[in-house]
Amino acid sequence: MSDEEQRIEQLIRSWAVAVHDGDIDAVLAQHTDDIVMFDVPPPDQGVRGIDAYRATWPGFFEWQRGAVFDIESLHVTAGEGVAFAHALLPCDTPEGLTTNPDRRLRLTLGLRRENGDWVVAHEHHSFPLDG
Amino acid sequence: MSDEEQRIEQLIRSWAVAVHDGDIDAVLAQHTDDIVMFDVPPPDQGVRGIDAYRATWPGFFEWQRGAVFDIESLHVTAGEGVAFAHALLPCDTPEGLTTNPDRRLRLTLGLRRENGDWVVAHEHHSFPLDG
Numbered sequence: 506m507s508d509e510e511q512r513i514e515q516l517i518r519s520w521a522v523a524v525h526d527g528d529i530d531a532v533l534a535q536h537t538d539d540i541v542m543f544d545v546p547p548p549d550q551g552v553r554g555i556d557a558y559r560a561t562w563p564g565f566f567e568w569q570r571g572a573v574f575d576i577e578s579l580h581v582t583a584g585e586g587v588a589f590a591h592a593l594l595p596c597d598t599p600e601g602l603t604t605n606p607d608r609r610l611r612l613t614l615g616l617r618r619e620n621g622d623w624v625v626a627h628e629h630h631s632f633p634l635d636g
Numbered sequence: 637m638s639d640e641e642q643r644i645e646q647l648i649r650s651w652a653v654a655v656h657d658g659d660i661d662a663v664l665a666q667h668t669d670d671i672v673m674f675d676v677p678p679p680d681q682g683v684r685g686i687d688a689y690r691a692t693w694p695g696f697f698e699w700q701r702g703a704v705f706d707i708e709s710l711h712v713t714a715g716e717g718v719a720f721a722h723a724l725l726p727c728d729t730p731e732g733l734t735t736n737p738d739r740r741l742r743l744t745l746g747l748r749r750e751n752g753d754w755v756v757a758h759e760h761h762s763f764p765l766d767g
Contacts, residue, residue, distance in 0.1 A: 543742035587715030589746035611674035613760040615720035629744040631762030
């Protein structure tokens with residue numbers, strides 16, 4: 506793994522901790538103003554822009570108090586100025602994980618390098634559709 | 637848009653046409669042996685490797701005969717050797733689109749440049765979860 510890939514892995518792991526802690530400032534850090542997020546719930550067209558991205562989090566923080574949001578596996582591919590990463594996360598209440606222990610949140614991120622720092626420009630969060 | 641971003645846009649649009657045509661060789665072209673796909677259905681852990689990726693398509697081709705699979709919007713970000721892209725696609729039967737005209741497949745791709753050519757190393761396909 507390259508030094509840049511290690512930097513990005515640290516960025517993503519810190520972001521996941523911030524999500525679990527409900528720390529909105531740390532969740533928003535190192536995200537671009539023009540971020541496009543394909544979230545688990547609608548809208549189908551995606552959440553567009555940092556203000557809309559910010560607005561998605563309070564409801565999720567409320568839901569996931571006492572729940573799990575841990576990176577189980579993470580793979581980063583970084584070039585000079587652009588990178589992407591994909592990860593799997595148990596993301597559920599303790600009761601949900603007992604019922605569906607293999608259920609995973611699938612997460613993909615797209616990043617750009619700006620002024621020497623990596624920033625997240627795209628997130629795609631989903632669960633598989635059963636049946 | 638850079639020349640490389642135009643090349644990648646053309647690659648993705650050709651792939652989508654191949655999906656709609658049920659042309660498995662063209663669907664597999666310019667995909668890496670180690671591709672990881674987070675598909676709409678399970679498995680939660682992702683479809684891993686080109687053989688597993690190939691195996692997902694015949695059932696989908698069968699379903700989508702006469703259905704829609706069109707790129708409605710596409711945004712590519714390319715660096716020297718790594719790129720990512722996100723897209724929205726109506727992907728449904730004509731009846732489904734009548735019932736849910738705003739439903740979109742959300743697609744994210746991660747690409748690497750190998751021997752001068754762009755290849756797809758990651759795909760994430762999903763629909764939002766309602767309710």
